[in-house]
Amino acid sequence: xxxxxxxxxxxxxxxxxxxxxxxxxxTLFVGVLLFTALGKSPAAAFHAFFIKPIDNWYGFGELLIxxxxxxxxxxxxxxxxxxxIWNIGAEGQLIVGAIAAGGVALALHETAAWWVLPxxxxxxxxxxxxxxxxxxxxxxxxxxxEILVSLMLVYVANLLLSxxxxxxxRDPDGYGFPxxxxxxxxxxxxxxxxxxxxxxxxxxxxxxxxxxxxFFRWSLxxxxxxxTGLAPRAAAYAGFNQxxxxxxxxxxxGTAAGLAGTSEIAGPIGQLLIPVSPGYGFSAIIVAFVGRLxxxxxxxxxxLMALLYLGGEAGQMQLSLPSSVxxxxxxxxxxxxxxxxxxxxxxLRWS
Amino acid sequence: MNPTAxxxxxxxxxxxxxxxxxxxxxxVVQAGEIHAVLGENGAGKSTLMxxxxxxxxxxxxxxxxxxxxxxxxxxxxxxxxxxxxxxxxFSLFETLTVTQNIALALEKNTDSQDLSQRIREISERYGLTxxxxxxxxxxxxxxxxxxxIVRCLLQAPxxxxxxxxxxxxxxxxxxxxxxxxRRLSDEGCSIxxxxxxxxxxxxxxxxxTVLRAGQVIGSTDPREKSARELAEMxxxxxxxxxxxxxxxxxxxxxxxxxxLSRRADDPFGTPLQAINLQVRSGEIVGIAxxxxxxxQELMTALSGEYLDKSAKQVRGDILLKGKSVLGLAADQRxxxxxxxxxxxxxxxxxxxxMSLSLNALLTGYDSGLSPKRFINYHTIHQFAATCIEKxxxxxxxxxxxxxxxxxxxxxKFIVGRELMLHPEVLLVAQPTWGVDVGAAVFIRQAxxxxxxxxxxxxxxxxxxxxxxxxxxxxAVIYQGQLSEAxxxxxxxxxxxxxxxxxxxxxxxxxxx
Numbered sequence: 125x126x127x128x129x130x131x132x133x134x135x136x137x138x139x140x141x142x143x144x145x146x147x148x149x150x151t152l153f154v155g156v157l158l159f160t161a162l163g164k165s166p167a168a169a170f171h172a173f174f175i176k177p178i179d180n181w182y183g184f185g186e187l188l189i190x191x192x193x194x195x196x197x198x199x200x201x202x203x204x205x206x207x208x209i210w211n212i213g214a215e216g217q218l219i220v221g222a223i224a225a226g227g228v229a230l231a232l233h234e235t236a237a238w239w240v241l242p243x244x245x246x247x248x249x250x251x252x253x254x255x256x257x258x259x260x261x262x263x264x265x266x267x268x269x270e271i272l273v274s275l276m277l278v279y280v281a282n283l284l285l286s287x288x289x290x291x292x293x294r295d296p297d298g299y300g301f302p303x304x305x306x307x308x309x310x311x312x313x314x315x316x317x318x319x320x321x322x323x324x325x326x327x328x329x330x331x332x333x334x335x336x337x338x339f340f341r342w343s344l345x346x347x348x349x350x351x352t353g354l355a356p357r358a359a360a361y362a363g364f365n366q367x368x369x370x371x372x373x374x375x376x377x378g379t380a381a382g383l384a385g386t387s388e389i390a391g392p393i394g395q396l397l398i399p400v401s402p403g404y405g406f407s408a409i410i411v412a413f414v415g416r417l418x419x420x421x422x423x424x425x426x427x428l429m430a431l432l433y434l435g436g437e438a439g440q441m442q443l444s445l446p447s448s449v450x451x452x453x454x455x456x457x458x459x460x461x462x463x464x465x466x467x468x469x470x471x472l473r474w475s
Numbered sequence: 476m477n478p479t480a481x482x483x484x485x486x487x488x489x490x491x492x493x494x495x496x497x498x499x500x501x502x503v504v505q506a507g508e509i510h511a512v513l514g515e516n517g518a519g520k521s522t523l524m525x526x527x528x529x530x531x532x533x534x535x536x537x538x539x540x541x542x543x544x545x546x547x548x549x550x551x552x553x554x555x556x557x558x559x560x561x562x563x564x565f566s567l568f569e570t571l572t573v574t575q576n577i578a579l580a581l582e583k584n585t586d587s588q589d590l591s592q593r594i595r596e597i598s599e600r601y602g603l604t605x606x607x608x609x610x611x612x613x614x615x616x617x618x619x620x621x622x623x624i625v626r627c628l629l630q631a632p633x634x635x636x637x638x639x640x641x642x643x644x645x646x647x648x649x650x651x652x653x654x655x656x657r658r659l660s661d662e663g664c665s666i667x668x669x670x671x672x673x674x675x676x677x678x679x680x681x682x683x684t685v686l687r688a689g690q691v692i693g694s695t696d697p698r699e700k701s702a703r704e705l706a707e708m709x710x711x712x713x714x715x716x717x718x719x720x721x722x723x724x725x726x727x728x729x730x731x732x733x734x735l736s737r738r739a740d741d742p743f744g745t746p747l748q749a750i751n752l753q754v755r756s757g758e759i760v761g762i763a764x765x766x767x768x769x770x771q772e773l774m775t776a777l778s779g780e781y782l783d784k785s786a787k788q789v790r791g792d793i794l795l796k797g798k799s800v801l802g803l804a805a806d807q808r809x810x811x812x813x814x815x816x817x818x819x820x821x822x823x824x825x826x827x828x829m830s831l832s833l834n835a836l837l838t839g840y841d842s843g844l845s846p847k848r849f850i851n852y853h854t855i856h857q858f859a860a861t862c863i864e865k866x867x868x869x870x871x872x873x874x875x876x877x878x879x880x881x882x883x884x885x886x887k888f889i890v891g892r893e894l895m896l897h898p899e900v901l902l903v904a905q906p907t908w909g910v911d912v913g914a915a916v917f918i919r920q921a922x923x924x925x926x927x928x929x930x931x932x933x934x935x936x937x938x939x940x941x942x943x944x945x946x947x948x949x950a951v952i953y954q955g956q957l958s959e960a961x962x963x964x965x966x967x968x969x970x971x972x973x974x975x976x977x978x979x980x981x982x983x984x985x986x987x
Binding site: 135343351365 | 778779780781804805806807808809815817819822823824825826827828829833836837838840845847848849850876878879
């Protein structure tokens with residue numbers, strides 16, 4: 125008797141939705157083992173990790189401002205992912221978006237006009253787009269693999285930001301710390317929910333959710349990209365323009381990441397510093413897949429991932445767990461999701 | 476006859492999730508008998524053969540070999556017993572020689588000098604001309620099949636299973652194969668011959684067992700039945716009949732190919748060489764040929780797929796209604812009235828995981844099925860529903876995913892979709908490949924109806940019978956060259972068969 129995998133005649137629709145749920149359950153189960161092994165009471169750990177951070181109004185606000193960039197980037201990435209265009213470098217696009225928007229904020233530091241903020245968002249979007257345009261161009265021109273190029277550009281973006289805030293953009297009165305001036309009020313997003321740090325950037329994500337829903341459901345372009353992802357030869361047969369899809373897929377992800385980066389510096393951070401993001405660009409990849417590349421799923425998955433971030437922080441403070449515990453949970457989640465996704469096309473059988 | 480049968484199957488049953496592939500199959504094969512296993516696609520022939528060869532284990536039933544019951548665990552055991560199998564799709568390494576390929580399949584280490592000698596002996600004895608030192612990629616499909624057969628014969632089989640052996644052969648090569656099989660049969664080797672080609676079975680086989688939906692419908696002596704009777708046993712109903720076509724006057728030239736040459740994309744592909752072809756309004760031109768002689772390359776060049784890849788590799792011109800379309804992409808050519816039904820249905824002609832409605836959009840989005848940017852679900856749903864009804868596609872609804880349909884029904888849907896979107900020139904590759912007899916007749920009739928409406932149709936097929944049935948003119952493709960298209964009433968199967976074998980074509984230098 126042994127357990128083995130047997131191909132299903134048809135991929136299971138139920139499993140496609142159940143798989144993330146199973147993955148989450150397994151992640152939590154391993155979490156219990158992990159906490160026990162570390163000598164913590166699982167119940168107390170779970171309370172600190174998943175309940176405590178959001179049992180108050182402020183905590184709820186924190187959840188939103190963490191979920192917002194995750195969902196926004198995941199939505200942008202899912203456009204490309206649906207067409208098998210693998211933009212792994214959203215983190216870099218976020219950083220370059222933040223640099224571009226931050227540059228505007230610093231250049232207009234003395235200008236207290238209403239248009240500073242919109243200009244920052246335009247610059248942020250263009251910055252993210254520009255960074256994503258590099259892998260798009262290399263892919264369409266030289267067939268260079270966008271996974272590698274976009275990933276490597278993350279490190280380039282990080283070094284660029286590091287150079288700027290150690291050099292030309294360093295706050296002259298900042299006691300030598302590597303950070304920029306604190307932005308003027310005109311460059312800051314207004315607070316949306318009193319008593320929290322929830323800023324107006326959340327609204328951008330909500331609009332993006334609706335736009336993405338409409339786009340995926342009704343647009344011909346999304347249909348073409350879906351076909352390309354599901355059956356590349358059918359896309360060639362139908363004559364869909366692959367290059368255009370590569371551009372759209374990568375630029376959408378880049379734009380979303382750039383906007384998310386702008387929201388971060390014009391929201392909770394308020395200046396340019398390192399790190400400008402706790403890995404939102406990478407976590408958003410997990411969010412996109414846990415959410416099944418579907419706007420509603422991405423919305424739910426972004427809340428879960430935000431909770432993992434908050435729980436990780438709380439775990440450090442209250443249980444003196446190592447800071448990497450958040451990454452461990454993220455990794456477990458993606459690992460189990462990839463494993464359980466096998467069940468969409470296969471079933472388990474004893475024989 | 477010999478009292479103990481070579482092979483006897485009793486009540487063999489095999490279930491797959493949601494399908495019964497074989498249900499209580501009884502089969503008796505005598506020594507030296509050439510026994511046909513006849514049935515449509517999906518009737519369970521392949522599963523049954525795999526059970527005999529030990530690839531698949533049955534759920535129930537028993538198997539007797541020379542009167543003794545046994546269970547075959549794996550193909551190695553089957554080979555030891557003396558069962559050999561030649562698969563429909565060959566398993567040969569292109570970059571190795573014939574001897575090396577055969578050595579790989581043998582269980583024991585063999586001296587390659589010695590083996591080459593044995594290969595030569597066997598191939599001479601059975602008329603299977605084969606040069607042991609040649610690399611497989613330089614062999615024709617017929618020669619590759621010989622490698623597979625010789626590989627089986629080296630083990631002195633008592634039973635040889637041949638799965639659709641003639642689908643890749645020219646008529647002359649089929650004749651040669653039959654001689655070999657008859658000689659084997661005379662020496663006492665039993666042969667299980669899996670096929671759906673009725674004329675061949677009537678010519679070759681001593682006995683035929685007909686399968687339908689996983690069950691044995693009956694056994695008969697095929698030499699005493701007409702092809703029509705066998706076909707009706709196979710499909711279980713009266714064969715739909717064809718509307719006789721009559722010659723009609725053809726109109727203007729719709730599709731013209733002038734001196735088209737194209738380099739191959741990969742080292743084992745076939746380059747096209749100076750191809751000339753004209754298709755007029757109201758005629759069906761057929762392209763015959765053994766598979767792998769440039770059919771796919773020609774169709775891809777005509778349809779415009781992978782344009783950016785091939786732009787630099789193309790010489791010559793393609794004219795659609797008198798205008799060059801060489802620089803146009805697949806969608807632009809389609810907008811000019813060129814429509815294409817490719818040979819792969821799922822994954823190319825249709826997206827397996829999408830509904831039929833959305834699959835209608837695949838080539839219909841720029842032909843009035845959708846506004847410029849957004850999908851009108853009502854329109855595509857209506858379109859798909861009409862197509863399903865008009866072309867008798869068996870499915871639950873337009874919401875059914877393409878992959879849930881059988882091959883024949885997907886093909887009917889794709890043909891229907893392209894026909895409903897007003898083609899002026901229609902390219903069809905392998906219109907009835909893997910399609911059941913009823914659907915095949917339906918599709919051929921649809922093409923003839925389209926011809927009557929004055930559409931220019933180009934059909935690529937490996938089934939000569941089909942081409943002779945529906946075409947007005949037939950050309951042959953061989954190693955990337957195309958013969959002049961001959962009117963069907965001025966040529967015959969033998970002449971076309973000779974062309975398919977390369978007679979009359981300029982000799983190619985062999986790439987090594």
